[in-house]
Amino acid sequence: MNRTARGDGGGGGGEVKLALRGVSMVFQGDAGRVPTLDAIDLEVRRGELVCILGPSGCGKSTLLNIVAGFIAPTSGEVRIDGEPVRGPDPRRIFVFQERGVFPWLTVEGNIGFGLGGLPGAERRARIDRYVELVGLRDFEHTYPHELSGGMKQRLEVARALAVEPDVLYLDEPFGALDSITRLTMRVELLRIWEAERKTILFVTHDIEESVQLADRVVVLSARPARITRIVEIDIPHPRDLSSPRYLELRDGIFEEIGVAHRI
């Protein structure tokens, strides 16, 4: 239970973008109280990519929804740029699995959804830029139900990026994709992150995914979630997935979570 001692771990300086202080959540379920988050303390620096890793049902989505302002915690608080979070905000966009795209809008309509306030030409240019960035050129007038899962996911990321937020929240964004598409999506996410340098909170239950993407991996326990460890992934991108350091870090997390990595 040395979580707090290591809670603020991780190397490098940099300005704190997002800070969680003692965030706890207890749901009132049909069968009584469901303690879901237990005093989560965490700091994320500007431009950092942090993965939140934990078993299914431990409370990862709950945590991300609290940080995004969709639900209020039972106790504790979230501050972004020093300001307490009081609700969702277009400066910080939540990317749901591809289910979040609006099926009644075309690719173009989806990407432009948050750009109502811009003058026409600028809006056009912005849409164009992000269509290009996520590789959906020639699909501008296509409706989501005619796109593959991977394309829908990229569309949702483009819709989020188009409003130029400074934080992205991704909740198991690639969970519904096949393993090959998932790998290419990770490469694309890293490419976009390197180009735009957003602060990213990325929730996943996939150990490999977290070690491939993150600057730091925040390991959560089973419900009620506590931070058991924060692992700094000190390998520069592009990461060699067979390098000794990668395997060492990955296996360390496997051990931490207490699952065998031999099948």
Added chain:
Amino acid sequence: MKAFRRGGVTESPRRSVIAPLRRMLPLTGVSALLLGWSLAAHLAGAHTLPGPGKVARAIVELTERGLLLRFAVASLFRVTWGYLLAVAVAVPLGLCLGLLQRAERTLNPLLQILRPISPLAWIPLAILWFGVGDLSAIFIIFIASALPLTVTTINAVHLVPRVHLDAGRNFGLGPLALVRRVVYPAVLPQLIGGLRLALGIAWLVVVAAEMIAVNSGLGFLIIDARNAGDRYDLVVAGMVLIGLIGLVLDAGMRRLERLPSLRWGFGAARAAR
């Protein structure tokens, strides 16, 4: 139901043979109906059941006397007003009730009590309030189509995925913008279904209302033809016209379902919801 009809995995070579046949099926059905009708009319005698030929002549007679157009327009006029009024009230009301839990809990019992009352039961009150005339018929059509449309809209709002509402709020939409840009488009496919249903009901009810409350329209034609000289050929002619116009109205509503921005809600995109 549509999904089942389309969902079957038919192999393409077989389908290409069957497709033209399939298109013939409705025609075959109509032919069979006409044939059975003729036969029945023949066996029962023209006094019990006028045959298709006689009814066709009755329709020609109505056309020549200018009554067909006049009565059809009169009926459509009442339906249009009653129905548009119902849409104008029921859709916004349904959207609000669907979104505001408390308002819904308050008004839901009222809706549930009103719903099982046949619209025709309102006829005496309608006459009392609005007199014998168009207004009564319009009121009855309004009552008949507004209630189911409200309920359909409420249910459609409940089915809007949570992530879409959250995404809308995340992009900074206030309550009104959320309704306009997320809730409304999200419920539109289901709403079109409800609108189609409500128009069917409106048409069903106008005829009944005209049997009592007015002296023009297709419903009036049916009652009047019977009362004024047992012209059963005109009665059946009225029935056929009502059916045909109903068919055209429904086909019009169906076309809406094929708009590109609505297609996601029908068939192809079920999985995406």
